[in-house]
Amino acid sequence: MPSRKIFREITLSGIIFLMFFSLQTEWAGAEDGHRMWLRYDLVSDPVQLHQYRNLFRDVVAHGSSPTFEVLLEELELGMKGLLGESVRYRASVERPGTLLIGTPDSSDLISSLGLEMKLRELGPEGFLIEQMDVGGVNSTVIAANRDIGLLYGVFELFRRMQTEQDLVGISHQAVPRVQHRVVNHWDNLDRTVERGYAGISLWEWGTLPEYHHPRYREYARFNASIGVNATAINNVNANPLILTDHYLEKVKVLADIFRPYGIRMFLSVNFDSPRRIGGLDTSDPLDPDVRAWWKEQVENVYSYIPDFGGFLVKADSEGQPGPHGYGRDHADGANMLAEALEPYGGIVFWRAFVYDPEQSDRIREAYDEFVPLDGKFMENVILQVKNGPLDFQPREPFSPLFGALPQTNTMIELQVTQEYFGFANHLAYQGPLFEEVLQAETYARGEGSTVARIIDGDLFEYSQTGMAAVINPGTERNWTGHPFVQSSWYAFGRLAWDHSLTAEEIADEWIRMTFTNDVRFVEPVKEMMLISREAGVNYRSPLGLTHLYAQGHHYGPAPWNAQHGSRPDWTAVYYHRADEEGIGFDRTETGSNAVEQYHSPLSEIFGDPNRVPEELLLWFHRVDWDHEMSSGRTLWEELVYKYYEGVEMVRQMQDSWNHLEGLIDEQRFDHVKALLTVQEKDAIRWRDSCVLYFQTFSGMPIPEVYELPKHSLERYIELEQELYIPRF
Ligand code: BDP
Numbered sequence: 001m002p003s004r005k006i007f008r009e010i011t012l013s014g015i016i017f018l019m020f021f022s023l024q025t026e027w028a029g030a031e032d033g034h035r036m037w038l039r040y041d042l043v044s045d046p047v048q049l050h051q052y053r054n055l056f057r058d059v060v061a062h063g064s065s066p067t068f069e070v071l072l073e074e075l076e077l078g079m080k081g082l083l084g085e086s087v088r089y090r091a092s093v094e095r096p097g098t099l100l101i102g103t104p105d106s107s108d109l110i111s112s113l114g115l116e117m118k119l120r121e122l123g124p125e126g127f128l129i130e131q132m133d134v135g136g137v138n139s140t141v142i143a144a145n146r147d148i149g150l151l152y153g154v155f156e157l158f159r160r161m162q163t164e165q166d167l168v169g170i171s172h173q174a175v176p177r178v179q180h181r182v183v184n185h186w187d188n189l190d191r192t193v194e195r196g197y198a199g200i201s202l203w204e205w206g207t208l209p210e211y212h213h214p215r216y217r218e219y220a221r222f223n224a225s226i227g228v229n230a231t232a233i234n235n236v237n238a239n240p241l242i243l244t245d246h247y248l249e250k251v252k253v254l255a256d257i258f259r260p261y262g263i264r265m266f267l268s269v270n271f272d273s274p275r276r277i278g279g280l281d282t283s284d285p286l287d288p289d290v291r292a293w294w295k296e297q298v299e300n301v302y303s304y305i306p307d308f309g310g311f312l313v314k315a316d317s318e319g320q321p322g323p324h325g326y327g328r329d330h331a332d333g334a335n336m337l338a339e340a341l342e343p344y345g346g347i348v349f350w351r352a353f354v355y356d357p358e359q360s361d362r363i364r365e366a367y368d369e370f371v372p373l374d375g376k377f378m379e380n381v382i383l384q385v386k387n388g389p390l391d392f393q394p395r396e397p398f399s400p401l402f403g404a405l406p407q408t409n410t411m412i413e414l415q416v417t418q419e420y421f422g423f424a425n426h427l428a429y430q431g432p433l434f435e436e437v438l439q440a441e442t443y444a445r446g447e448g449s450t451v452a453r454i455i456d457g458d459l460f461e462y463s464q465t466g467m468a469a470v471i472n473p474g475t476e477r478n479w480t481g482h483p484f485v486q487s488s489w490y491a492f493g494r495l496a497w498d499h500s501l502t503a504e505e506i507a508d509e510w511i512r513m514t515f516t517n518d519v520r521f522v523e524p525v526k527e528m529m530l531i532s533r534e535a536g537v538n539y540r541s542p543l544g545l546t547h548l549y550a551q552g553h554h555y556g557p558a559p560w561n562a563q564h565g566s567r568p569d570w571t572a573v574y575y576h577r578a579d580e581e582g583i584g585f586d587r588t589e590t591g592s593n594a595v596e597q598y599h600s601p602l603s604e605i606f607g608d609p610n611r612v613p614e615e616l617l618l619w620f621h622r623v624d625w626d627h628e629m630s631s632g633r634t635l636w637e638e639l640v641y642k643y644y645e646g647v648e649m650v651r652q653m654q655d656s657w658n659h660l661e662g663l664i665d666e667q668r669f670d671h672v673k674a675l676l677t678v679q680e681k682d683a684i685r686w687r688d689s690c691v692l693y694f695q696t697f698s699g700m701p702i703p704e705v706y707e708l709p710k711h712s713l714e715r716y717i718e719l720e721q722e723l724y725i726p727r728f
Helices: 002-030 046-055 066-083 116-120 147-162 214-225 245-261 288-304 330-344 362-373 431-438 451-455 485-497 503-514 519-540 602-607 614-620 635-658 666-698 713-722
Strands: 058-061 098-102 127-134 137-144 171-174 180-185 230-232 264-269 310-313 347-351 381-386 410-415 466-471
Touching: 046 066, 058 066, 066 147, 066 214, 066 245, 098 147, 127 147, 137 147, 147 171, 147 214, 147 503, 180 347, 180 485, 214 245, 214 485, 245 264, 245 288, 288 330, 310 330, 330 347, 330 362, 330 381, 381 466, 410 431, 410 451, 431 451, 431 485, 431 503, 431 519, 466 485, 485 503, 503 519, 519 635, 519 666, 602 614, 635 666, 666 713
Parallel strands: 058 098, 098 137, 180 230, 180 466, 230 264, 264 310, 310 347, 347 381, 381 410, 410 466
Antiparallel strands: 127 137, 127 171
């Protein structure tokens, strides 16, 4: 009877298949990137493992708040994962190798250690980790004034263990450099995410407030681990409905979940809410009924969320309503909201991202509009200024508003989501961009007036300080789409905590925590990350060129784009201004004179084509095609060189990555490898489209040493129409 044999064979192959399948799924669960940088796998270096096991044989922890509960959970997770052992709690320090955790309020032992002076300097969120004698017993102490400081301390300890650092004799004190370390989500209430690229919105409005998806806590935990202490969960292009009870009931649940992790809830609000949902016929900020309406709303929000952070506002920008619509200025608008929030300790993040198609130079606008208002904003308003004067381009000079507002609290807004960096398809670590802008010299008060010193309040003594980043996590298992977008989220948090860290140090930490401590992997990947931003600049818009994107989606190239309804400032030709003579935007005295918005000597340096950093040349100047560059090449040759270099840098990244096979899990290895192939294709498309298009003006050849463009210019122009690219 053949059927029996067949049956046996089927069963056998079925079992083998099932075994294979279950192995696959288990593997998928293990290394799909969901754990981000908090993997807590067993410490792989036996010497370090031995050291940590000896240092943390016992734990004495004093506290009882919800934050403390979270801390205990983290402690168990971390110790179990990293050391392979559960935490052994003791009531008091009994033997060497004890980790003592507490605040002076919760622990008599901590108050007996003579730490008062040190603790005084740590403020509400700082912490110290120190090895010291506790009643004759050598112990490691994590102390802080509040439990949230302790939680940050535990994360710091685990960061050091994850990166396998020596902890003997540790003595570390940390205080965040800015007060408000905020992530911004551009999530809509229909769960689409503007510029998101990683699935749909994290917030399940349909099942809230009843269902508390586990990812809400996970999300809060990741943010807390890098010191983020605030979140604005909805799009700045805000739906007024967010202020209705229907939504507030749901927002309240999220706020309750985030609170133990030290994260305060903010909401983006629509300036026209009084008209749109309040039944008023105006939203004029000076109208008494409008002011009363906002006060009522604020009271209502606080009835749900007693520690509510405040509002984030995009007003009079890209079609969003604002005070201008009622003949008022930004200070009138911001102060109206600030006044309503003030009694509760709430604040307003008022965005300075404004521009107008009527203006001769879009990038001048925010400065021209806000500088005359300096000193007119209430103390609980912070102006939220994008890092550059345009819009999160691969490279821009810093916004001249940094340094021009001595009497207005000013914070920076960065972008982690890769709107202009190839969505979630390209590897583009943003650490170098963040570092570049934070360390930029503004000369606002002479030398040493860096953007970092302005936003941390040091230079102008701001009463409120902050840093924000637009992040993109969605329902993708790995949160961010491209596994390396996680690194920019991580970098933002670390820099908001301490802006003196370098992109390189942060990359080193992130790689070790996210992948492995194996230096054969760490070193080449760090190198890749550090060149990735410059690669992106080179293949898209080198030498100060900018905004050569196809309309709407901002993914592929369209330097030829000359038409967008009535908005010239949304086209590419507006920015590059190429013709037979030359290329670039004249922003010197003979042009829009935007250079005057910078402090001397920067205004002179930027204003001189021979002194401006070449990476910003075409941002500030219009120059001839045969302008001589420092390399000895003509501008045309340099431009071609940079575009080709951009592609070569991607190939270099590919080559490095391909040599790393086997050093990490297959799943993430293969994912990144495939994405780098996508990136190479896209980089070539960018390079060829731009070089061929600009060649129609320069009339000069592409030097023979370079590979030929893949297609003709006509074909690339066709591709812009043919390729469907989802907008969000
Ligand atoms: C631009 C984005 C747009 C945002 C806007 C903003 O293209 O989707 O709404 O910034 O920051 O970069 O408000």
